[in-house]
Each structure stands twice: as C-alpha cells, then as structure tokens.
Amino acid sequence: MVGVSRNGPPFTWDEGRRTLLRAQLDAFYARAYGLTRDELRYILDPADVKGRDYPSETFSVLKEKEIRQHGEYRTRRLVLEAWDRMEENGEFARMDM
Template sequence: MGFDGPTFAFHPDRRAQLRAELDAYYARLYGLIRDELSYILDPADVMGDDYPSETFRVLKNNELREFW
C-alpha cells in the first residue's frame, strides 16, 4: 500500500522552524536549561573552540555545508 498523492515539497525554512520547535519541546520535556541545551546542540559554543567533542558534529557539518 503506497501513497497516492503529490510529492512532498521540501522547504528549508519550514524544516528549520520544525527543528527549532522540536528542540524547544524536548528541552522543556526534559527540563533542560538554556546552557544544557546549548551544550547538547553545540558543546564548542559552551566549552570553547578547542573542546574535543561535539555531540552532533556530522549533522552540524552537513547542514552548514547545505544551508550556509
């Protein structure tokens, strides 16, 4: 059984909005404060550029390459 409708139109701005809303939802769900969420999304932003780890490095690099 498949989908019998028009193809889904990809909208980068809408995607960014949805991701931001999901980030906010999960931050609230887990009771995260701003610094904790910043660390999860971009540890170097909190710990400094020489911090050796990033939690979502591949995703971040792919999105920077695609959208910037």
C-alpha cells in the same frame, strides 16, 4: 490516529517549514525534559559552551554538513531561536514549563 480526519489534499512538502517545525519541537522537548537553555546549547554544540578546543562534538556530521550547505550551523541557531521565542512570548509559561 483514531477519530482524526482531514479533508482536502495532502500537505505540500515544504522543507523550510519542516525545518522550522523540527526546531520548535526540539526546543519544546528540551524544555519538557527540564533542560536549561545553556544545557541545550551544550547538547547542540559543546564547543559553543566549553570553547573551540573542546574535544567532543555531539552532532559533528550535521554541523559540518550545515556549515557546507548554509554557511552556518543552522540547526543550532534555529533551535535556540525557537527556545527564545517560546520563552519570550510566554508559550513555556502557558504550558507550565
């Protein structure tokens, strides 16, 4: 970016921080596009909204990978937690969202 500078060493790679930031961005953009929390839930995991027998998965590869690695569909949880936090602390309201 033009006119933006930062002094100091590069940021240290932090996978956990990156995961949380990505979840916050996902929640922000979902709200910016006018989605409700339930619509976001449906996008992240249709079976969570429609029931276990629902025949479609949006992010099946990611979901299966995270369940293997973390014992849960972590992205879904983190994005919805970020949404709830931004709603509760007034961030969405401050951004007129």
